């Protein structure tokens with residue numbers, strides 16, 4: 001029989017503590033909420049009432065239930081108020097000595113059979129537990145932010161936590177409507193160990209001005225379907241907390257450089273820019289604690305920058321730009337290639353109203369692409385997303401060719417041929433001969449350097465990367481890759497075209513993986529390493545990322561969809577270019593690829609798909 005918890009204590013009513021109080025009180029449990037001072041108590045109460053009022057306003061909580069919820073909470077300054085609770089959860093700042101001091105005090109104050117839990121994200125639960133005389137009753141209960149919303153709880157058992165205590169806490173999590181994964185005491189547990197390297201990397205990209213904060217965040221939201229971008233998430237977590245978590249993970253987790261906090265984080269913390277809670281972090285918020293972002297000096301002023309350089313207008317770039325941005329002006333676009341990406345991109349341009357010249361290697365390939373585009377458009381008609389007349393008009397806008405000479409009068413070329421540098425370079429050299437001046441030349445490469453292709457032409461300023469995502473007609477994101485030779489006008493044209501296609505364009509530099517793959521694949525690789533180290537199971541790791549971070553798929557689900565061979569190739573590319581030891585492909589990933597377990601496409605990857 002699981003133990004009955006009738007009253008619990010929560011220490012610290014900040015970002016996490018206030019949410020944890022709400023979770024317990026919502027589920028009919030009395031809570032004693034403790035802070036360090038009256039002022040801090042007031043702040044905590046405000047977070048709590050703000051959150052419950054929002055739930056009422058959104059129709060997720062009845063007013064009477066809110067009142068009952070709040071009536072279950074008593075507030076106090078100092079730990080003495082916790083003398084009769086069955087369980088305490090500590091949620092004070094991420095400092096070992098502070099937590100040890102509090103646990104020693106809790107040990108003195110709380111009744112002998114009370115369970116003492118910490119919400120630490122990265123500190124050693126074991127080290128915290130030895131500050132008490134009852135380490136077997138100490139456990140980690142790691143909630144996710146925001147606690148009332150996120151379903152996951154990581155239950156952390158140390159080598160001395162008693163099995164009964166773990167079982168009781170697991171049962172309690174179930175009563176709270178949470179899904180728990182029980183794990184041992186390692187820095188970052190599952191979710192943060194996989195999350196924080198990624199967050200730190202995103203800050204590093206921002207700090208090095210690789211892309212803007214808006215573009216980094218939009219890339220991860222739209223390219224990966226994440227609920228929020230990494231910089232917005234840092235603001236939600238709190239930069240001071242994020243700093244401590246990274247610092248602890250660096251020291252406890254094998255001094256992986258990827259966890260050494262990006263210098264900017266420390267500067268922001270020192271300057272009091274802590275994220276949402278202080279009203280300003282990477283973004284500026286309406287007021288401290290508010291989720292509403294307001295414009296500041298970094299907010300882009302216009303989404304459609306106009307080229308101002310008159311020389312550029314003279315050679316026709318400005319003209320091409322304005323025409324390209326309005327497909328109604330019958331602007332012509334050349335698309336080279338006959339694979340999945342080329343097919344999708346042809347459809348995207350044709351449905352957006354552009355006249356398309358599709359160039360493949362021969363009639364057979366053209367027929368295949370035509371059929372694929374037609375099938376896809378037909379699906380749109382069947383699903384009611386496209387009128388029959390629009391489908392016919394889109395198909396009518398596509399001209400089929402097997403010779404590059406037909407690109408002599410287009411205004412833009414998008415190349416989506418095989419991912420081989422020699423092939424792409426030869427193609428760009430030919431385009432340079434054939435195309436008129438001022439034409440924008442774009443490559444869809446996902447792993448090669450765009451500058452290599454630019455330098456195969458005599459017009460590197462006009463060459464840009466347009467990295468579409470698969471399937472192109474569905475995915476809303478395009479990474480616009482600017483090389484060190486790409487002109488501002490070319491970038492502006494690429495932005496205008498992307499917007500005319502109804503896509504969100506994010507601008508980034510010409511580095512391996514651009515934004516999305518550079519941030520996504522190391523995380524996937526880390527998940528494979530975690531599995532390889534037998535820290536947890538593929539199911540629990542997938543659960544942790546979906547329920548703790550709101551990801552649409554767990555890392556192993558995603559790897560099986562993407563293809564393990566594709567993931568390995570991208571990871572190798574990142575490792576070779578950046579020489580970051582932590583980016584070295586996980587041996588398990590290499591072995592699975594060698595064994596032919598490539599994911600869904602071969603029926604088996606991390607999971608066996610033939611039996612499902």
Ligand SMILES: NC(=O)c1ccc[n+]([C@@H]2O[C@H](COP(=O)([O-])OP(=O)(O)OC[C@H]3O[C@@H](n4cnc5c(N)ncnc54)[C@H](O)[C@@H]3O)[C@@H](O)[C@H]2O)c1
Nearest residue numbers: 012013014015016035036040091092094120121145237241
């Ligand atoms: N922020 C997140 O996203 C997140 C997610 C999961 C876990 N955590 C963990 O939760 C814990 C709390 O983090 P946070 O982000 O809520 O921090 P926070 O800074 O928002 O809140 C900490 C609160 O603790 C109070 N406090 C400080 N000393 C105290 C004392 N001696 N007695 C009582 N209260 C005291 C502070 O007044 C403050 O209100 C940390 O261990 C953190 O790693 C944070």
